[in-house]
Amino acid sequence: xxxxxxxxxxxxxxxxxAGTQSLKAADQVKVDVSVAKPYLLAGQKQTSYIRVGxxxxxxxxxxxxxxxxxxxxxxKSGSMTGEKLRKAKDAALASIDRLGPNDIVSVIAYDxxxxxxxxxxxxxxxxxxxxxxxRLSAGGSTALFAGVSKxxxxxxxxxxxxxxxxxxxxxxxxxxxxxxxxxxxxNLGASLIKEGISVTTLGxxxxxxxxxxxxLARRSDGNHYFIENxxxxxxQFKYEFDDVLSVVAQEVTVGISCGPGVRPVRVxxxxxxxxxxxxxxxxxxxxxxxxxxxxxxxxxxxQQAGTERNLATxxxxxxxxxxxxxxxxxxxxxxxxxxxxxxxxxNTNAAVMTSAIEQIAVERNKQxxxxxxxxxxxxxxxxxxxxxxxxxxxxxxxxxxxxEDYKGKQRKDAxxxxxxxxxxQRKAILSEQNVRQSQQGQGxxxx
Amino acid sequence: xxxxxxxxxxxxxxxxxxxxxxxINTIIVRSVEKRETELLRLLDRGSYDTGALxxxxxxxxxxxxxxxxxxxxxxxxxxxDGPLTDYEREFLERSGQxxxxxxxxxxxxxxxxxxxxxxxxxxxxxxxxxxxFWLRDASxxxxxxxxxxxxxxxxxxxxxxxSDPSDPDLQRARxxxxxxxxxxxxxxxxxxxxxxxxxxxRLDLDHPLDAWSLxxxxxxxxxxxxxxxxxxxxxxxxxxxxxxxxxxxxxYFYRESTREMREAAERVSFVNQVSHELKTPLTNIRMYAELxxxxxxxxxxxxxxxxxxxxxxxxxxxxxxxxxxxxxxxQNDKLALHRTAGNxxxxxxxxxxxxxxxxxxxxxxxxxxxxxxATVEFDRDALExxxxxxxxxxxxxxxxxxxxxxxxLQDGSTTTIIISDxxxxxxxxxxxxxxxxxxxxxxxxxDGVTGTGIGLTIARDLARKHGGDLKAVGSDTGARFExxxxxxxxxxxxxxxxx
Numbered sequence: 011x012x013x014x015x016x017x018x019x020x021x022x023x024x025x026x027x028a029g030t031q032s033l034k035a036a037d038q039v040k041v042d043v044s045v046a047k048p049y050l051l052a053g054q055k056q057t058s059y060i061r062v063g064x065x066x067x068x069x070x071x072x073x074x075x076x077x078x079x080x081x082x083x084x085x086k087s088g089s090m091t092g093e094k095l096r097k098a099k100d101a102a103l104a105s106i107d108r109l110g111p112n113d114i115v116s117v118i119a120y121d122x123x124x125x126x127x128x129x130x131x132x133x134x135x136x137x138x139x140x141x142x143x144x145r146l147s148a149g150g151s152t153a154l155f156a157g158v159s160k161x162x163x164x165x166x167x168x169x170x171x172x173x174x175x176x177x178x179x180x181x182x183x184x185x186x187x188x189x190x191x192x193x194x195x196x197n198l199g200a201s202l203i204k205e206g207i208s209v210t211t212l213g214x215x216x217x218x219x220x221x222x223x224x225x226l227a228r229r230s231d232g233n234h235y236f237i238e239n240x241x242x243x244x245x246q247f248k249y250e251f252d253d254v255l256s257v258v259a260q261e262v263t264v265g266i267s268c269g270p271g272v273r274p275v276r277v278x279x280x281x282x283x284x285x286x287x288x289x290x291x292x293x294x295x296x297x298x299x300x301x302x303x304x305x306x307x308x309x310x311x312x313q314q315a316g317t318e319r320n321l322a323t324x325x326x327x328x329x330x331x332x333x334x335x336x337x338x339x340x341x342x343x344x345x346x347x348x349x350x351x352x353x354x355x356x357n358t359n360a361a362v363m364t365s366a367i368e369q370i371a372v373e374r375n376k377q378x379x380x381x382x383x384x385x386x387x388x389x390x391x392x393x394x395x396x397x398x399x400x401x402x403x404x405x406x407x408x409x410x411x412x413x414e415d416y417k418g419k420q421r422k423d424a425x426x427x428x429x430x431x432x433x434x435q436r437k438a439i440l441s442e443q444n445v446r447q448s449q450q451g452q453g454x455x456x457x
Numbered sequence: 458x459x460x461x462x463x464x465x466x467x468x469x470x471x472x473x474x475x476x477x478x479x480x481i482n483t484i485i486v487r488s489v490e491k492r493e494t495e496l497l498r499l500l501d502r503g504s505y506d507t508g509a510l511x512x513x514x515x516x517x518x519x520x521x522x523x524x525x526x527x528x529x530x531x532x533x534x535x536x537x538d539g540p541l542t543d544y545e546r547e548f549l550e551r552s553g554q555x556x557x558x559x560x561x562x563x564x565x566x567x568x569x570x571x572x573x574x575x576x577x578x579x580x581x582x583x584x585x586x587x588x589x590f591w592l593r594d595a596s597x598x599x600x601x602x603x604x605x606x607x608x609x610x611x612x613x614x615x616x617x618x619x620s621d622p623s624d625p626d627l628q629r630a631r632x633x634x635x636x637x638x639x640x641x642x643x644x645x646x647x648x649x650x651x652x653x654x655x656x657x658x659r660l661d662l663d664h665p666l667d668a669w670s671l672x673x674x675x676x677x678x679x680x681x682x683x684x685x686x687x688x689x690x691x692x693x694x695x696x697x698x699x700x701x702x703x704x705x706x707x708x709y710f711y712r713e714s715t716r717e718m719r720e721a722a723e724r725v726s727f728v729n730q731v732s733h734e735l736k737t738p739l740t741n742i743r744m745y746a747e748l749x750x751x752x753x754x755x756x757x758x759x760x761x762x763x764x765x766x767x768x769x770x771x772x773x774x775x776x777x778x779x780x781x782x783x784x785x786x787x788q789n790d791k792l793a794l795h796r797t798a799g800n801x802x803x804x805x806x807x808x809x810x811x812x813x814x815x816x817x818x819x820x821x822x823x824x825x826x827x828x829x830x831a832t833v834e835f836d837r838d839a840l841e842x843x844x845x846x847x848x849x850x851x852x853x854x855x856x857x858x859x860x861x862x863x864x865x866l867q868d869g870s871t872t873t874i875i876i877s878d879x880x881x882x883x884x885x886x887x888x889x890x891x892x893x894x895x896x897x898x899x900x901x902x903x904d905g906v907t908g909t910g911i912g913l914t915i916a917r918d919l920a921r922k923h924g925g926d927l928k929a930v931g932s933d934t935g936a937r938f939e940x941x942x943x944x945x946x947x948x949x950x951x952x953x954x955x956x
């Protein structure tokens with residue numbers, strides 16, 4: 011009798027526990043792990059791809075939006091004089107208007123020196139903030155590195171992992187005071203992201219250094235925008251703040267442990283640490299309604315038909331910005347082996363393949379840029395046209411509009427190698443590469 | 458004669474600029490020390506687990522790479538036979554110089570006379586200096602961490618002052634941190650030097666940044682007259698420069714007084730200039746300190762306390778400036794009083810309130826016995842200046858004395874205020890001399906005490922001007938000053954002040 015009662019109690023308790031489990035705050039990131047080929051041909055060593063998709067689930071309660079801590083770093087060098095500066099001010103002002111009293115903002119302007127117009131402060135005194143931006147005037151050269159350093163110092167005053175910590179850097183020229191190589195700035199970005207600070211870079215006009223600006227953004231997991239005309243500034247600032255204000259998860263670590271014999275080859279399009287069987291990569295932020303993905307190329311050893319193999323265990327951990335708690339999600343990627351080629355073909359995951367093709371095409375696009383930089387125009391053109399063919403073929407195979415679009419861009423790039431248009435095209439190309447490698451949103455998925 | 462004076466002023470100017478660069482260097486040294494402490498904490502670990510070391514590199518924003526050598530100088534990490542990450546391979550390649558001459562590196566500690574068991578090692582690679590921080594453990598193994606070069610510079614830049622174009626103090630200056638090639642990596646100040654212009658002063662940084670320098674450019678208009686410009690970026694810099702300037706100016710006036718008098722007009726204009734030059738930065742300091750107070754969260758009691766120090770220090774400087782200006786006016790016989798109706802006791806309380814906190818922090822309690830509550834005619838500014846000088850002497854010379862007593866009395870048109878402390882007192886025979894300008898008591902007493910040496914002179918001048926006097930009275934228990942002022946009660950008919 012008594013044992014029966016105990017059993018009832020235990021059962022009831024476990025029901026309650028199970029209930030609370032399901033009532034627990036919902037995950038803020040949907041993790042989707044899929045493999046390129048759920049069936050692989052038996053009896054031979056082959057390549058496959060594991061795709062880890064991270065989709066942000068928007069925080070519905072607008073009152074609980076993740077507070078932000080942004081430093082707006084503006085170029086006020088001589089070349090900004092006139093309309094550019096006017097539009098930059100307007101864009102910055104409009105952005106600040108979207109922030110709430112719990113957000114922190116600072117405004118920094120640099121020429122050959124750096125002026126902290128508004129030190130990091132809560133967005134309560136809008137009048138003072140406006141005034142500090144309005145009084146900005148242009149003239150001088152470009153101490154970009156110092157501008158970012160000061161922006162970082164301001165963000166650091168209120169550095170908080172529960173906030174979106176970000177530097178938004180606008181530049182229209184070549185950095186010419188202080189470190190100015192893409193590598194130096196990239197290293198700074200890589201260091202800042204370890205503190206949870208991302209740098210978004212907005213390149214304005216045709217004179218900025220796109221290598222420096224894309225590296226800084228990429229290595230700190232920020233966005234990069236190429237803004238050819240100042241009249242576009244407001245829109246791009248809006249996209250950026252759409253992202254900043256929709257962060258649902260931060261410090262996202264994706265750890266992939268490959269099964270025995272499965273060799274991790276490379277992560278396409280992202281920086282990652284690969285040591286032995288373990289792959290670790292890091293995404294600073296996931297935005298609502300946007301998917302970021304990590305794509306790992308693996309080499310799978312030969313297997314007998316009819317067996318199933320665990321390719322990898324994927325562990326995703328992140329800080330849930332709604333609950334402010336760390337969440338962990340584990341998934342397994344596995345594949346079966348068959349001797350039927352048609353089974354392999356019919357089961358191939360088009361979404362994973364599309365991502366893989368896209369990333370490979372970006373790599374080739376980069377090779378083309380490198381060739382063009384060396385003055386090898388014809389070789390560059392050939393790589394781009396081959397790339398277009400490669401994309402076209404796969405677009406048809408996987409019925410992908412995305413790949414078809416990128417194919418069109420390869421052709422356009424191939425036609426833009428002349429010195430007259432290359433300057434502007436190069437910026438567009440690098441920006442496009444970055445958007446694809448980091449799956450940067452372009453305002454299309456937002457309400 | 459004028460040329461010699463010019464030289465003195467120019468030398469002092471350069472000294473002051475060098476002082477500023479030294480203060481800026483202090484910021485840099487602190488920045489590096491802060492990182493050193495952090496690195497010591499991170500690297501001081503008993504075991505060197507590969508996974509843990511990789512995690513360290515992944516998490517720490519400052520560390521670009523880590524390595525460990527055993528006591529014989531062989532590499533333990535990155536693992537010599539295990540799989541390496543991309544950045545580890547890249548690091549090994551880049552730091553080849555160290556691995557080739559590992560013994561050199563290994564011995565670099567002792568070679569440099571370093572007995573602390575840790576230190577910085579610098580080597581050139583790529584386009585600049587790379588910094589390694591190393592630490593030797595008890596069993597003789599060495600762990601080293603590469604301080605990311607970009608990050609190091611960004612940290613230093615973050616700590617250095619900003620360029621505020623509205624700041625009048627930076628309008629004629631350009632200060633720069635330059636790398637080994639002499640090219641500025643960071644700079645601030647509005648003044649644009651010509652491409653070929655040489656800096657007025659230059660200061661080479663210490664190890665591990667010995668390839669770097671700080672340089673100071675100043676516009677031609679910048680001269681000794683603007684010595685005292687404070688700078689908000691580092692109140693300490695401003696304060697130090699101001700004090701220096703004041704001492705210089707006091708010295709200048711002292712020399713002037715022993716020399717044939719120049720044209721009075723010339724001096725007046727000079728003093729006016731100085732007055733402006735000194736007061737503007739001070740007003741800025743006070744204004745920004747107040748602004749800061751408003752923007753500080755209430756919870757930050759440490760910052761509030763530090764702000765209190767800034768405010769009280771700027772008050773102290775106001776007093777010093779006031780003294781110098783009064784001293785100059787005195788020499789021109791232009792010292793004039795402006796009497797208004799008021800309450801002496803209230804005025805004393807007001808000044809005491811300003812000093813209370815500082816005095817208490819120096820172990821001096823204050824006791825005020827009120828006896829001058831009538832409404833009388835007196836110059837409030839002059840009385841504040843006199844009391845300020847006397848109280849600050851107690852603060853300087855009688856710290857730890859335990860008590861300062863202030864007693865006020867009124868008798869008809871005379872107000873007497875007695876201030877006594879429990880400090881070492883004034884040696885007999887010195888009661889008169891202390892009122893002479895630039896007179897200091899024995900070196901022992903004045904050691905470490907700063908000031909212009911004209912405080913008491915001015916206090917007595919003002920008292921005499923005010924129809925009274927200031928006297929030091931012999932006492933066995935400490936110093937005792939008696940201040941008398943002519944203070945006609947308001948009921949009596951207004952008269953032109955005597956003297």
